[in-house]
Amino acid sequence: MTSLDTVLDKDGVRLTVDDAVATVTLTNPAKRNAQSPALWRALTEAGRALPGSVRVVVLRGEGVSFSAGLDRQAFTPEGFDGEPSFLDMGRGPEAELDAVIAEYQNAFTWWRRNDIVSIAAVQGHAIGAGFQLALACDLRIVAEDVQFAMRETSLGLVPDLTGTHPLVHLVGYARALEICATGRFVHAPEAERTGLANLVVPAEELEGAARDLAGALIAAPRDAVIETKALLSGAVSRTYEEQRAAERAAQGRRLRDLSGTAD
Secondary structure (H helix, E strand, C coil), X not given: CCCCEEEEEECCEEEEEECCEEEEEECCHHHCCCECHHHHXXXXXXXXXXXXXXXXXXXXXXXXXXXXXXXXXXHXXXXXXXXXXXXXXXXXXXXXXXXXXXXXXXXXXXXXXXXCEEEEEECCEEECHHHHHHHHCCEEEEECCCEEECCHHHHCCCCCCCCHHHHHHHHCHHHHHHHHHHCCCEEHHHHHHHCCCCEEECHHHHHHHHHHHHHHHCCCCHHHHHHHHHHHHHHCCCCHHHHHHHHHHHHHHHHHHHCCCCC
């Protein structure tokens, strides 16, 4: 794979690869990177198109906003060209609606694969689906002007693009409920204080900070990072004793690999 090879560029999503680091860019700044089913399919395709050499994926948005959320055209009677109207979807069979939403969710699920570490570099608005896309990543670096908000409830909806699980684990149930039910903005200081953001930087330093973090993440041996990520991501669902056992098993695999006796 050559440096800065463009692997995909369609429907508001561009995937480029530079050796071990891939960058997924939302490329519709004129609409503040508003999201649509076509964009979600392109994001899913980007995940499937990642070369095996990629260890870190940086997600960013062009322009002043990361993503202002779902394109409101989805709620018009005509919807998007070639797409079912969201209003018509609500009138259809429950099983069909569930299948469509599950397909949309695929755009948000691959970012936490154990073989990669994903970083969202977030500036300006990250609203609704934009907030959930940032939450889909392992890590978040945000600009000082960031504005997170979960506005689905104000539209009579619920957050359904996988954002509720990471939000609760990051900030706790009570704060997550308050953020979602009120739809209020979460600004950079609170995001950093509550764990939504790993780092806050001036807007002009956002790209460099993401690049520096990506470099730090690929400095360690890949297999050790993969094993560590799997340990940490599974810790919440394990008991203390189960986590101890998982640590022993993972370390055993690493030592056997280092000693050249791996199966």
